[in-house]
Amino acid sequence: GSLSYLSNQGIELSGVSEIINKYYSKSVTIVGAAKDNKVLGIFALADSLKPDAPRVIQALNNLGLKTILLSGDNAQTAKTIANLAGITAVKAELLPQDKINEIKKLQDAGHTVIMVGDGINDAPALKQADVGIAIGTGTDIAMDAADITLVQGKLQGLLSSIILSRALFRKIKQNLFWAFFYNMVAIPLAMLGILNPVIAESAMALSSMSVVTNSLRLKKIKLE
Template identity: 55%
Template sequence: MEMERAMRQGMTPMFVAVGPAVVGLLAVADTIKPHAREAVQALKALGLDVVMLTGDNARSAAAVAKEVGIERVLSDVLPDLKAREVTLLQESGRRVAMVGDGINDAPALAQADVGIAIGAGTDVAMDTADMTLIGEDLRGIVTAIALSRATMANVKQNLFAAFIYNILLIPAAALGSLNPILAAGAMALSSVSVVSNALRLRRFTPPVAASR
């Protein structure tokens, strides 16, 4: 009875025995990180599918997933099979970002398109990952993804601006219909516009603010 209750609450029950007799029951559970639910909801708002990949038993994993708002759970996954689960997602056409903090997560972090380690995690995880969050606030994942999207959009805008100047003005200069002084000014204006557009990233505001 107590064991069932513990498992429904996301805990892992362990029996205590003295000789052949069972004398007690311990229930242990990982503490859900603060702001985990907020981070999950923000990731969904960015259009991302959030999947829990864990070695915990199905009941414990389902209880935690329900509390933080994750619908898809892959439980009872052995450490050496986590990377395989990431590979299966990639083979289905997904680009996968893996978030982990333990030694067991290292192979999956390496296999993922982007590996994200928690700053308070193990050295192995941080060495394997592509990036490491400062601290344990999971909202930092949201900030990282949103900032990367804003940066890529900015890069594309800058490339467009640089190309449009050249496409429009190089033919005019080659045909002699553009004064050299004006051509030099246009080139300077191109550089200024690209730099000014890039500086807009300094005003980037994350969807959810992570604590520092």
């Protein structure tokens, strides 16, 4: 388990402190194995950044979204990964419940939260978020807890889904506006006999066609 977990279990780590300090400065996650209150080994684990992460994070920032890294890793490792990805806000050494609490704080402040994760420890936070997005190459538990799964495991899917959802919502509002506008204008005129029924029927068909045509424009949206 993690060094903090081993320490809480009463396992003495002073005998391997030199090794721990050596790897801690290299921004890696350090875990240990112990038996009968004795340390058997120390393992240094390094996370590899997805190739498209910096570009996607920059694009999200350009869309006006705030990105925060919630990590169970030590502070040094989390900050290094965040710097490489272009994330300025970092919360490190978090347990699964801590991640939930951080998301709740954002929600209580009136923010809509999207959580992206792939690990077992991310599953509760994915469930708590307004929208949970799992990486397809991650664990089954994370995918079960999420609302959306990026099947190919590429972060570009996250950016594409946000761009598409925003465009779709805009189209819905546009279509509703024109539908209500037609009904508010045409129905009273038809009731007063000012608008010929044939013309009203033709206008209704034209209104429906305009809604469909406007929706088809979604195909031209660039998802990058």
